[in-house]
Amino acid sequence: MNIVGRELEADGFEFMAINSKLKKNPQYVCLKEKMLHFIVVRNVAFPLDPTEYDEALMKKVKDHAVKFEARTFFAGVGLSNASDRQLPVYLNEEYIVDYQGLIEIQ
Numbered sequence: 001m002n003i004v005g006r007e008l009e010a011d012g013f014e015f016m017a018i019n020s021k022l023k024k025n026p027q028y029v030c031l032k033e034k035m036l037h038f039i040v041v042r043n044v045a046f047p048l049d050p051t052e053y054d055e056a057l058m059k060k061v062k063d064h065a066v067k068f069e070a071r072t073f074f075a076g077v078g079l080s081n082a083s084d085r086q087l088p089v090y091l092n093e094e095y096i097v098d099y100q101g102l103i104e105i106q
Contacts (some may be wrong), residue, residue: 001027001041003077003097003099004027004028004039004077004097004099005018005021005028006040006077007099007101008028008030008039012032012034013028013030013031013032013037014030014031014032015026015028015031016029016030016031016036020039022065022100024062025040025060025061026038026040026065026072027039027040027041029039029052029070032056034066035070035071036065036068036069036070036071037062037064037070037071037073037097038064038068038071038073038077039072039074039075039102040053040057040058040071040072040074041075041077042074042075042076042077043069043076043077043078043079044077044078044079045078045079045080045088045089046078046079046080046081046085046086046096046098047058048078048083049076050076050077050078050098050100051076051103052076052101053074053101053103057069058072058074058105059105061105062105071080071104072103072104072105073097073102073103073104073105074101074102074103075099075101075103076099076100076103077097077098077099078097078098078099079095079096079097079098080095080096080098081093081095081096082094082095082096083093
């Protein structure tokens with residue numbers, strides 16, 4: 001979430017709500033240019049594709065966002081161990097980030 005949060009902040013998003021609890025969506029409710037944005041963040045371990053998302057979940061979030069005239073986005077973050085991609089990511093060790101930005105859900 002920190003990776004996405006830093007990008008949102010740098011892009012001028014104003015945070016209205018941040019939810020880091022598991023299974024609570026969206027993780028970010030933001031305002032940018034007077035438009036509300038709902039952003040769901042998920043991290044995946046290598047070799048999974050961080051741009052693939054749960055369509056049922058995103059439809060549910062999108063349906064909720066429509067009630068608030070908000071745009072809906074998915075932010076997938078792939079993480080892998082920098083020394084060996086087959087090993088898990090460990091705290092305080094180098095890692096590789098595969099983040100390709102926000103994906104708007106239409």
